[in-house]
Amino acid sequence: xxxSNYYAASGLFHGSMSSVMGTQFDILMVGGDPRLLGTxxxxxxxxxxxxxxxxxxxDPESEVSFVxxxxxxxxxxxxxxxxxxLQDCKRYNELTEGYFDITxxxxxxxxxTEEDKSIFFFSESLHIDLGGYGKxxxxxxxxxxxxxxxxxxxxxxxxxxxxxxxGTHPCGEYWPVGLxxxxxxxxxxxxxxxxxxxxxxxxMPSHPRHIVNPHTGTFVDEKKMVSxxxxxPVVAEILTTAFxxxxxxxxxxxxxxxxxxxxxxxxx
Amino acid sequence: xxxxENSVNLSRRGFFKELGMIGGGGALxxxxxxxxxxxxxxxxxxxxxxVRIGFIGTGSRGQYHLNNLKTIPYxxxxxxxxxYPPHLKExxxxxxxAKTYDDYRKLLEDKDVQAVMIxxxxxxxxxxxxxxxxxxxxxxCEKSMAMTCSDCLDMYxxxxxxxxxxxIGQQRLYDPKYIKAMEMIHAGLLGEINSIRAYWFxxxxxxxxxxxxxxxxxxxxxxxxxxxCGLVTELATHQLQVGNWALRMLPEKVAGMGDIVxxxxxxxxxxxxxxxYHYPNGVKMTYESMIANKFYGLEEEILGSKGTMEPExxxxxxxxxxxxxxxxxxxxxxxxxxxDNVSFAGPSWVPETASVNKGHLIMDKVTSISGQSSVGASGxxxxxxxxxxxxxxxxxxxxxxxxxxxxxxxxxxxxxxQAIDEGRVITFPDEYKIPYLNFA
Numbered sequence: 001x002x003x004s005n006y007y008a009a010s011g012l013f014h015g016s017m018s019s020v021m022g023t024q025f026d027i028l029m030v031g032g033d034p035r036l037l038g039t040x041x042x043x044x045x046x047x048x049x050x051x052x053x054x055x056x057x058x059d060p061e062s063e064v065s066f067v068x069x070x071x072x073x074x075x076x077x078x079x080x081x082x083x084x085x086l087q088d089c090k091r092y093n094e095l096t097e098g099y100f101d102i103t104x105x106x107x108x109x110x111x112x113t114e115e116d117k118s119i120f121f122f123s124e125s126l127h128i129d130l131g132g133y134g135k136x137x138x139x140x141x142x143x144x145x146x147x148x149x150x151x152x153x154x155x156x157x158x159x160x161x162x163x164x165x166x167g168t169h170p171c172g173e174y175w176p177v178g179l180x181x182x183x184x185x186x187x188x189x190x191x192x193x194x195x196x197x198x199x200x201x202x203x204m205p206s207h208p209r210h211i212v213n214p215h216t217g218t219f220v221d222e223k224k225m226v227s228x229x230x231x232x233p234v235v236a237e238i239l240t241t242a243f244x245x246x247x248x249x250x251x252x253x254x255x256x257x258x259x260x261x262x263x264x265x266x267x268x
Numbered sequence: 269x270x271x272x273e274n275s276v277n278l279s280r281r282g283f284f285k286e287l288g289m290i291g292g293g294g295a296l297x298x299x300x301x302x303x304x305x306x307x308x309x310x311x312x313x314x315x316x317x318x319v320r321i322g323f324i325g326t327g328s329r330g331q332y333h334l335n336n337l338k339t340i341p342y343x344x345x346x347x348x349x350x351x352y353p354p355h356l357k358e359x360x361x362x363x364x365x366a367k368t369y370d371d372y373r374k375l376l377e378d379k380d381v382q383a384v385m386i387x388x389x390x391x392x393x394x395x396x397x398x399x400x401x402x403x404x405x406x407x408x409c410e411k412s413m414a415m416t417c418s419d420c421l422d423m424y425x426x427x428x429x430x431x432x433x434x435x436i437g438q439q440r441l442y443d444p445k446y447i448k449a450m451e452m453i454h455a456g457l458l459g460e461i462n463s464i465r466a467y468w469f470x471x472x473x474x475x476x477x478x479x480x481x482x483x484x485x486x487x488x489x490x491x492x493x494x495x496x497c498g499l500v501t502e503l504a505t506h507q508l509q510v511g512n513w514a515l516r517m518l519p520e521k522v523a524g525m526g527d528i529v530x531x532x533x534x535x536x537x538x539x540x541x542x543x544x545y546h547y548p549n550g551v552k553m554t555y556e557s558m559i560a561n562k563f564y565g566l567e568e569e570i571l572g573s574k575g576t577m578e579p580e581x582x583x584x585x586x587x588x589x590x591x592x593x594x595x596x597x598x599x600x601x602x603x604x605x606x607x608d609n610v611s612f613a614g615p616s617w618v619p620e621t622a623s624v625n626k627g628h629l630i631m632d633k634v635t636s637i638s639g640q641s642s643v644g645a646s647g648x649x650x651x652x653x654x655x656x657x658x659x660x661x662x663x664x665x666x667x668x669x670x671x672x673x674x675x676x677x678x679x680x681x682x683x684x685x686q687a688i689d690e691g692r693v694i695t696f697p698d699e700y701k702i703p704y705l706n707f708a
Contacts, residue, residue, distance in 0.1 A: 178611030
């Protein structure tokens with residue numbers, strides 16, 4: 001379901017979608033022809049729905065669900081886009097010393113075959129979960145759409161955990177975004193985003209342990225929150241998960257493989 | 269009638285700050301012309317002066333205002349008038365230095381009085397207001413304006429000719445949550461407004477204690493047709509104004525029914541009314557008021573294609589989609605050209621899936637009223653309204669659109685009563701149209 005409104009006085013377009021990738025999606029676009037903004041919103045809406053339809057492992061009709069059902073029995077040939085995504089996830093798994101892992105059990109149990117673009121699980125119980133990747137990927141796609149259409153100022157909030165800032169706030173030199181401690185509700189940081197992406201991962205009172213360490217199979221139960229600001233929303237997205245699990249010594253080493261603007265690790 | 273629920277004295281600056289009208293206030297204020305009565309020079313003048321007020325009608329509503337006036341730094345109550353000695357005595361206790369009168373005409377002759385405020389029973393509004401304007405006084409009169417459309421029109425015409433300041437007590441025009449709500453509605457937040465359902469329910473007999481039987485009609489004037497039009501003038505006019513304000517349009521027809529259903533105690537005015545106002549675009553505003561059940565209280569439910577506003581409660585609701593927390597705040601800031609940090613980033617957020625739509629508050633701090641008091645409540649815009657009257661009385665500059673808003677809400681209430689009494693649909697008579705909105 002979606003909602004949109006155009007605020008003529010400030011030239012601001014607001015689009016909102018619910019129940020997408022398990023959360024809420026909001027976009028603000030400022031400036032330009034309101035009809036164009038409306039068209040761009042429609043494109044974004046269908047793009048995000050399309051990606052959700054492909055990547056959502058809880059949707060039995062999604063391509064990922066099909067892989068999860070069948071790839072333990074035989075190599076499943078996937079579409080071009082999912083193939084690229086799986087390659088990407090494998091590369092990020094290596095660059096993060098295995099901490100970012102869509103299998104949650106070890107990427108070495110997955111066989112990716114280039115010839116027929118197929119995926120095969122060595123274990124029947126294995127499945128893939130793109131929850132720590134999909135929103136970043138969607139934001140990257142949206143950024144392309146915004147660029148193609150010349151939208152110079154936009155802020156996208158994808159379920160609070162993934163934020164993309166294009167250009168600046170109409171009255172400032174960046175998009176100011178406050179980050180709250182989920183336990184105390186107190187402001188923990190004021191971040192300045194400009195042509196960058198912020199991703200946040202953490203344990204919360206409602207979900208005190210929900211991130212699995214793929215090396216040990218145990219939940220991360222520290223009161224901890226991680227934020228990464230990067231140009232590439234996918235990089236920000238996958239690194240927050242990795243930094244939630246990796247210990248303090250490994251974080252800078254992993255970070256050195258990536259082009260990021262800021263990283264913050266909060267012990268709450 | 270002490271109003272001791274934290275009486276507030278909102279300075280204009282604080283008032284606008286609360287509304288988020290800092291940087292870009294100018295553009296938004298143009299949508300609420302009555303709020304922008306003060307230039308910088310005016311403010312300097314206001315800060316130096318006090319307006320000398322003569323107060324006519326010192327009953328419960330009058331004393332509510334008199335208490336509030338104590339918090340307004342540039343108001344000075346110099347004269348009091350009432351023809352009911354106990355009320356005059358109570359008011360005099362609040363303002364011991366003020367001169368007292370039992371005849372308003374004597375008060376109007378008092379050269380020391382610059383402005384008058386009128387809180388008499390309805391049947392005395394028109395002639396006292398007209399006499400006050402003729403006497404050269406800036407005039408505040410409680411709503412509703414008058415008991416007949418022609419009296420309302422006379423008041424309007426005398427006001428226009430006089431060049432004086434006239435205010436009518438439609439306090440919602442100054443209630444921050446209403447201003448904010450209207451701004452949101454006019455910005456299209458709720459989509460197109462397709463219907464308005466307004467109501468005010470109480471469960472009491474609307475009577476005041478009467479010291480002796482011969483004072484029944486004087487004290488309980490609200491119940492008798494000679495002095496009052498009942499629910500349409502005492503309650504409905506506040507809410508009819510809200511409907512017109514939301515739609516920025518005036519209705520052209522009204523139908524209705526009214527009865528004495530429960531309080532068959534000798535009263536003459538209806539205790540139960542239902543009205544339907546029809547706007548030129550087909551939108552209807554239904555209005556219901558009765559005083560034998562208070563469960564639903566009061567509200568103006570403004571129903572749009574994308575959402576719903578309940579301004580009395582200070583809440584709004586989206587039809588299907590709930591924007592994430594923080595986003596509406598950010599939109600509000602951009603609308604007002606404010607650059608400030610909004611907290612919304614954090615670990616992944618799972619929206620509540622509860623089937624109950626709890627809605628959003630119009631403002632961080634919303635003061636709502638129960639609607640059960642027939643005197644007045646704090647935080648309903650009354651203090652801001654009277655403050656604005658005092659400011660305008662000092663500068664001598666009438667405030668745009670306020671009288672027009674009040675005029676149409678008063679006349680629409682009276683036309684509703686006519687529809688009930690005559691049992692037919694009333695079309696807005698041309699002779700009572702004054703230039704405003706779609707009747708311009």
